[in-house]
Amino acid sequence: AQSVSQHNHHVILSEAASLELGCNYSYGGTVNLFWYVQYPGQHLQLLLKYFSGDPLVKGIKGFEAEFIKSKFSFNLRKPSVQWSDTAEYFCAAGSARQLTFGSGTQLTVLP
Amino acid sequence: EAQVTQNPRYLITVTGKKLTVTCSQNMNHEYMSWYRQDPGLGLRQIYYSMNVEVTDKGDVPEGYKVSRKEKRNFPLILESPSPNQTSLYFCASSHRDSANGYTFGSGTRLTVV
Numbered sequence: 001a002q003s004v005s006q007h008n009h010h011v012i013l014s015e016a017a018s019l020e021l022g023c024n025y026s027y028g029g030t031v032n033l034f035w036y037v038q039y040p041g042q043h044l045q046l047l048l049k050y051f052s053g054d055p056l057v058k059g060i061k062g063f064e065a066e067f068i069k070s071k072f073s074f075n076l077r078k079p080s081v082q083w084s085d086t087a088e089y090f091c092a093a094g095s096a097r098q099l100t101f102g103s104g105t106q107l108t109v110l111p
Numbered sequence: 112e113a114q115v116t117q118n119p120r121y122l123i124t125v126t127g128k129k130l131t132v133t134c135s136q137n138m139n140h141e142y143m144s145w146y147r148q149d150p151g152l153g154l155r156q157i158y159y160s161m162n163v164e165v166t167d168k169g170d171v172p173e174g175y176k177v178s179r180k181e182k183r184n185f186p187l188i189l190e191s192p193s194p195n196q197t198s199l200y201f202c203a204s205s206h207r208d209s210a211n212g213y214t215f216g217s218g219t220r221l222t223v224v
Binding site: 090 | 141142144146151152153154155156159161169170201203205206207208209211212213215216217218
């Protein structure tokens, strides 16, 4: 069965610090990978996605992620976080038919 | 505006009283899904639909029903709600190739007392 693991449940950073959130997946066959963000009280929004090709993908708001097939990882990065990045971040793997989400990482950015 | 619309946003009900949460999308998406979000568990898929009259169970389907009579609508039905179904529910839709990922609705916070 497919699964997605996010090992950081809560990350607290100061503004301008660099961010890396871990995501590991277990999935048979070709996998599509996604990062979603959920701001307080809002629905999930797509940050970025990887289907194939360049393993370094860039998304909105300065986020990027790197797909490392040998490590089954798809970590999210941002060089310098802002207070407005405070949100919950979800990694997901799968297809339109069935998308499996990780348990989420709450990011708190201190001003 | 392209969107997924869920109603209601908030709902408090009593155990055993049937309820329906509506979901509608205006993007002509083939795929639609229902998820529930619980603290520490992320989002878990309840049911999904690949097209009209085609539905299948996700990871946590017990206690839920769905129907897909029209492409744009995908209601979630709780025939006899129980307190363990208290949760935040999201409807989502996608094109078949999921090129742009899922588009999510704004969520329905359900409390069953």
